[in-house]
Amino acid sequence: MNWIAQKSAQFFITIFVLIAISALPSLVVQLEFVPANYWNGIQQQFSQLAKLDEITYFNVTAQRELPLLPDLAPLMKETVIIFMTSLIVSVGFALLYAYFFYRSGKRVRTVLQQTSQTLEMIPDLFWLIFSQFLAITIYKKTGFDRIEVAGGFAEYIRFLPIVTLTLTILFFxxxxxxxxxxxxxxxxxxxxxxxxxxxxxxxxxxHLLPNLVYRFYLFFRSNLITVLSSLLIIEYLFNVQGIFRFAVYNPVMPILLVILLVVYIPIFLLDLVAEWLIPNAWKGGI
Incomplete structure (x- = not known):
């Protein structure tokens, strides 16, 4: 019962924080900083919760206002595909690395430690630029043009964004x-x-791995915002038709509110399921 109360409080507090974040654009009116307008922005966002289905956005292709929620589905799909594929691949490689590290001798471990520390310090932007450079170099040398370096309004790009995000998560x-x-x-x-x-x-x-699972999950959950910020950069620079790129191009308060809710609520539900599925024996009293 305490767990349910704790999760319920966490949910409502987070919703309020997301509403406050989505109201931040109200601080700037005609390029002037107006703090007094912020409370009005928060009230406006609260009232918007009752009519989310009425929110529209300007569609550049159609050159008219369209309902927001139906058009978010394909954008969310692209973001989920890139995120989940990168997460699954990086977790798989991380497990193989962990086993190899565990079975290695002192010299190999020293090399692996130094390498992992160095790679983790490399900025995300480097892997993005490096992957595009590599794709262009392969095309120049071999003529192989199946690797897209950027998407378009009607084109989806997945391979390089997945590779870039996988490397970012993996070294993490x-x-x-x-x-x-x-x-x-x-x-x-x-x-x-x-x-x-x-x-x-x-x-x-x-023995060892089950004892790390829950702590590893807590580590990933606490750093999820870092991973999502990396995904935002990747979507923007690769021109991915995803939900984060859409938010960058449509920084309107009602749209930001919907996107924040669409991102947070599934994560919250998955967290509930994960907490329920992970055995208490693996939690070790954490």
Missing amino acids: FLKWLTKHILEEEVSLFLELARAKGVRPAALFWR
Whole structure:
């Protein structure tokens, strides 16, 4: 019951924060900073919650105002495809890296540690520019033109955005896994398992990894805003027909409110499901 109350309070507080964020454009009126107008903006956004289906936007192709919610579906689809594919691929590679690191000797571990720390410090923008440069170089050298470096109004681009976001998330994960594997492998319960003759592979997959799952999930959840900000940059610079790029080109308060809600509510529901599905034994009292 306490958990339900906590999650309910978290939901309503976050909704209020999102409304306050979506009202930020009201601070600027005709290029002048007007703090007194902010409260009116918040009230306007609250009243807008009752008529979200009436919000429209200007469609450049049609050259007229169109309902917002129906047209968000394909944009949301592109964003979800890029985000989920990048997340799944990066988690897969992170698990393989974690297992290889766990089974490696001291020299290899030192190299992996230094490499992961260096890669994690590289800005997201570098991977974006590097991937486009690589695609252009491949085209010049081989004539292979199937890798798109930017999308268009009627064209979808996925490969390079997925690669770029995957690298961003992956290097983010590697540093965390390196640190926590080193901490976890000297724990008493692993020492006991080794003393009982449990094989190294079983030690990792059945004992060490389950003990990291929940903490890894909490780490990712607390840094989700960083990942989403990277996705925003990727969508904008690759000209992806996604929801974040749409928000950049339509910085109107009602539209920002809808987009923030469309992004947050599914994440909140997935968080509830994840908290419910992860066994209490894996949470270790966290």
